[in-house]
Amino acid sequence: xxxxxxxxxxxxxxxxxxxxxxxxxxxxxxxxxxxxxxxxxxxxxxxxxxxxxxxxxxxxxxxxxxxxxxxxxxxxxxxxxxxxxxxxxxxxxxxxxxxxxxxxxxxxxxxxxxxxxxxxxxxxxxxxxxxxxxxxxxxxxxxxxxxxxxxxxxxxxxxxxxxxxxxxxxxxxxxxxxxxxxxxxxxxxxxxxxxxxxxxxxxxxxxxxxxxxxxxxxxxxxxxxxxxxxxxxxxxxxxxxxxxxx
Amino acid sequence: xxxxxxxxxxxxxxxxxxxxxxxxxxxxxxxxxxxxxxxxxxxxxxxxxxxxxxxxxxxxxxxxxxxxxxxxxxxxxxxxxxxxxxxxxxxxxxxxxxxxxxxxxxxxxxxxxxxxxxxxxxxxxxxxxxxxxxxxxxxxxxxxxxxxxxxxxxxxxxxxxxxxxxxxxxxxxxxxxxxxxxxxxxxxxxxxxxxxxxxxxxxxxxxxxxxxxxxxxxxxxxxxxxxxxxxxxxxxxxxxxxxxxxxxxxxxxxxxxxxxxxxxxxxxxxxxxxxxxxxxxxxxxxxxxxxxxxxxxxxxxxxxxxxxxxxxxxxxxxxxxxxxxxxxxxxx
Amino acid sequence: xxxxxxxxxxxxxxxxxxxxxxxxxxxxxxxxxxxxxxxxxxxxxxxxxxxxxxxxxxxxxxxxxxxxxxxxxxxxxxxxxxxxxxxxxxxxxxxxxxxxxxxxxxxxxxxxxxxxxxxxxxxxxxxxxxxxxxxxxxxxxxxxxxxxxxxxxxxxxxxxxxxxxxxxxxxxxxxxxxxxxxxxxxxxxxxxxxxxxxxxxxxxxxxxxxxxxxxxxxxxxxxxxxxxxxxxxxxxxxxxxxxxxxxxxxxxxxxxxxxxxxxxxxxxxxxxxxxxxxxxxxxxx
Numbered sequence: 043x044x045x046x047x048x049x050x051x052x053x054x055x056x057x058x059x060x061x062x063x064x065x066x067x068x069x070x071x072x073x074x075x076x077x078x079x080x081x082x083x084x085x086x087x088x089x090x091x092x093x094x095x096x097x098x099x100x101x102x103x104x105x106x107x108x109x110x111x112x113x114x115x116x117x118x119x120x121x122x123x124x125x126x127x128x129x130x131x132x133x134x135x136x137x138x139x140x141x142x143x144x145x146x147x148x149x150x151x152x153x154x155x156x157x158x159x160x161x162x163x164x165x166x167x168x169x170x171x172x173x174x175x176x177x178x179x180x181x182x183x184x185x186x187x188x189x190x191x192x193x194x195x196x197x198x199x200x201x202x203x204x205x206x207x208x209x210x211x212x213x214x215x216x217x218x219x220x221x222x223x224x225x226x227x228x229x230x231x232x233x234x235x236x237x238x239x240x241x242x243x244x245x246x247x248x249x250x251x252x253x254x255x256x257x258x259x260x261x262x263x264x265x266x267x268x269x270x271x272x273x274x275x276x277x278x279x280x281x282x283x284x285x286x287x288x
Numbered sequence: 289x290x291x292x293x294x295x296x297x298x299x300x301x302x303x304x305x306x307x308x309x310x311x312x313x314x315x316x317x318x319x320x321x322x323x324x325x326x327x328x329x330x331x332x333x334x335x336x337x338x339x340x341x342x343x344x345x346x347x348x349x350x351x352x353x354x355x356x357x358x359x360x361x362x363x364x365x366x367x368x369x370x371x372x373x374x375x376x377x378x379x380x381x382x383x384x385x386x387x388x389x390x391x392x393x394x395x396x397x398x399x400x401x402x403x404x405x406x407x408x409x410x411x412x413x414x415x416x417x418x419x420x421x422x423x424x425x426x427x428x429x430x431x432x433x434x435x436x437x438x439x440x441x442x443x444x445x446x447x448x449x450x451x452x453x454x455x456x457x458x459x460x461x462x463x464x465x466x467x468x469x470x471x472x473x474x475x476x477x478x479x480x481x482x483x484x485x486x487x488x489x490x491x492x493x494x495x496x497x498x499x500x501x502x503x504x505x506x507x508x509x510x511x512x513x514x515x516x517x518x519x520x521x522x523x524x525x526x527x528x529x530x531x532x533x534x535x536x537x538x539x540x541x542x543x544x545x546x547x548x549x550x551x552x553x554x555x556x557x558x559x560x561x562x563x564x565x566x567x568x569x570x571x572x573x574x575x576x577x578x579x580x581x582x583x584x585x586x587x588x589x590x591x592x593x594x595x596x597x598x599x600x601x602x603x604x605x606x607x608x609x610x611x612x613x614x615x616x617x618x619x620x
Numbered sequence: 621x622x623x624x625x626x627x628x629x630x631x632x633x634x635x636x637x638x639x640x641x642x643x644x645x646x647x648x649x650x651x652x653x654x655x656x657x658x659x660x661x662x663x664x665x666x667x668x669x670x671x672x673x674x675x676x677x678x679x680x681x682x683x684x685x686x687x688x689x690x691x692x693x694x695x696x697x698x699x700x701x702x703x704x705x706x707x708x709x710x711x712x713x714x715x716x717x718x719x720x721x722x723x724x725x726x727x728x729x730x731x732x733x734x735x736x737x738x739x740x741x742x743x744x745x746x747x748x749x750x751x752x753x754x755x756x757x758x759x760x761x762x763x764x765x766x767x768x769x770x771x772x773x774x775x776x777x778x779x780x781x782x783x784x785x786x787x788x789x790x791x792x793x794x795x796x797x798x799x800x801x802x803x804x805x806x807x808x809x810x811x812x813x814x815x816x817x818x819x820x821x822x823x824x825x826x827x828x829x830x831x832x833x834x835x836x837x838x839x840x841x842x843x844x845x846x847x848x849x850x851x852x853x854x855x856x857x858x859x860x861x862x863x864x865x866x867x868x869x870x871x872x873x874x875x876x877x878x879x880x881x882x883x884x885x886x887x888x889x890x891x892x893x894x895x896x897x898x899x900x901x902x903x904x905x
Contacts, residue, residue: 090486092482092486111485111490112485112486113485113486113487113488113489113490113491114490116486116487116488117488121486121487121488122486124482124483124486128480128482128483128486129479129480129483130475130476130479130480130483130484131479131480132475132478132479133475133476133479137472137475140472141472141473141475141476141484141487141489142487142488144469144472144473145487145488145489147469148468148469149469150467150468150469153469153472189483189487190486190487193487193488343711343714343715345718390890390894391893391894394893394894394895396893396894398710398711398714399653399710399714400893402714403653403844403848403889403893404889404890404893404894406841407841407844407845407886407889407890407893408886408890410841410886411883411886411887411890414879414880414882414883414886415880415883417879417880418877418879418880418883425879528837532718532722535715539715569730570729570730570734571726571727571728571729571730571833572726572730574722574725574726574729575722575723575726575727575730577722578719578720578721578722578723578726579719579723581715581716581718581719581722582705582716582719582720582723585705585712585715585716585719586705586712586716589712
């Protein structure tokens, strides 16, 4: 479904993303992990059309989406959420979600019922009349998710949707994401919360300093020495192996 | 719109329609006409500024261009204003497209957009002053010839209904925005343009449509003015004071609301009358307007409508204020 | 005629540069676009006018009174006015400074009437004979004085601790706060300096121009065009931009006539904003 080949992005002298290849197939939940500053959000921004890559190509359902504006990419079925939530602060929760729903209809009543249905799915039905700027962090993350979902995407890009949530909330959202996948949406997510990554992902990519250093199932990636080094520092893998042997 | 709201609207509409039969005084009919006109042109600003969130400081340019369009067609080509008004609307919308395309395509927002609209209005004023067919600095005179085809009326009642009609149309446009997809898209753009873009909204196209609506409405206002006052020159056509007035009535009344501009127009007119009653020196009422603008922005940013609105903002329940991490602060 | 127009443009350009300098400083540090800039220049002109009319103080000497007074007014206006009222939101500042300009302009109309005022100094008509052009003494004095003040400002910004603090706040607000700089104070100081520039510019402009309540409007577009041309926040840009605009206005007036000549400035403004909003020297939009 999504094919990313050779993506490179430089900001002045800094190479944020370097020759990244990855792919997401229909029906999968794929995750992208890596230490802070690895370039994950930059990569997302490029894929979703907010940044243009210096090199490389992004293909969605066999057609190139390089250089397309974000709204066009959304119309083609791929939607992203933002790491720092971007609610429509002056609108209510319902109105926020309706904006997403309007991507598929021009009718007020249809948009409204679509929005209500999506709100139900993410567990926000009781908060529909609340003003978006009055929601808690958890609420805003869910709103971000609901809004994107309301556009009826084929591929959903979730950027750290678990950040700032407590364990109970994380479990809830994990379940919601599974439900979303079951309803036919493919999911590509950036995440730091390992529990969620392991519970959700079919496959995982690991990004460090702009390059992909590993990929595979969450378990294989978690025990990959290169990945351990990236997170814990040089020599950590050796140390851990030594400790385990003792 | 709620059941109560609709009833109130209907009653008000009937009252306003029948008003001329009860109001003998030409003076008061004229006052109402002026208020309706100001509310109408304020609403045009509201479409782009209140709903779409793009503040224009050069709104007068649509008014002036429309006025010149229909007037030149009349004085040079004999086209009756009842047709000319559509040319004015077309000219206003066309100008809106040009300005909108150039400005929005370059990504201008906030203060930069406001400034460039100011520059365009200034540019047009200088052009109008220097060019033959606009009559240059001398201006254009229209002949007094009452008749519907001329959109001229020999009594204030005619202009009263004319302005009421314009006002009604503007209210219908705003009501449409409140419940349409386009309106929701404009609101999204206003609140957070990047998020709107990410959700499939073609923000460039929507903003251009909004400014074209503003332009078309402004153009018709120009024709109204020309037919009522029978004289047009560059300072009238492109004066910054009209640009300010249209934003002022909307901000005072409530940006992004259907009746904000109308309420603002009433209030400002009353303020004007009171000020002039005390001291009829030029400049005083504008000083008061300026003070009101500063006060409203500082303490009542949602305008007077904000006092009425009982949106169930259960934000207090959440316990966490809006400045807790979440929303990135956006540039103006 | 052309060389004369160019020199004339350079003369006025130095004063325009000073006006724009205040504006660009305010933008560069506070990120505020001060719509009331033109109106405040007009007030400075009136101040110089009344000091001359009532106390017979030569406008150029009046700088010593008007500039510091302007600084104080600017400081207070920001600290307890704009800063407080806008609560830091950009949209609000835009409208508040607009409101301020309306208040100032119409107060001038109310108190001073709409009549145009000029001053006539004892040396107003003495001039330097360059052959192809007579350069009146006031023009020369204004030119030199503006350049001196610009140099003074440059020295302030580059060589003093205050200047360093201002530049720090402009570059990195939070960081400056963290190293103990009183950011609100610096904001107010910068705004004060910006208005002081207007105070000085007003004194220098009065002998070679005129004042009425609407004079501010003329300079608003000019000042903004210069700032946008030179780049928001760039001092060098404001200086060079001032000369460019001064010359453009002068030559434009020569070639296209008085009224159409004005068009050059609005056009430049629009073109720059559309194609290179960061200006020739600036860095952010």
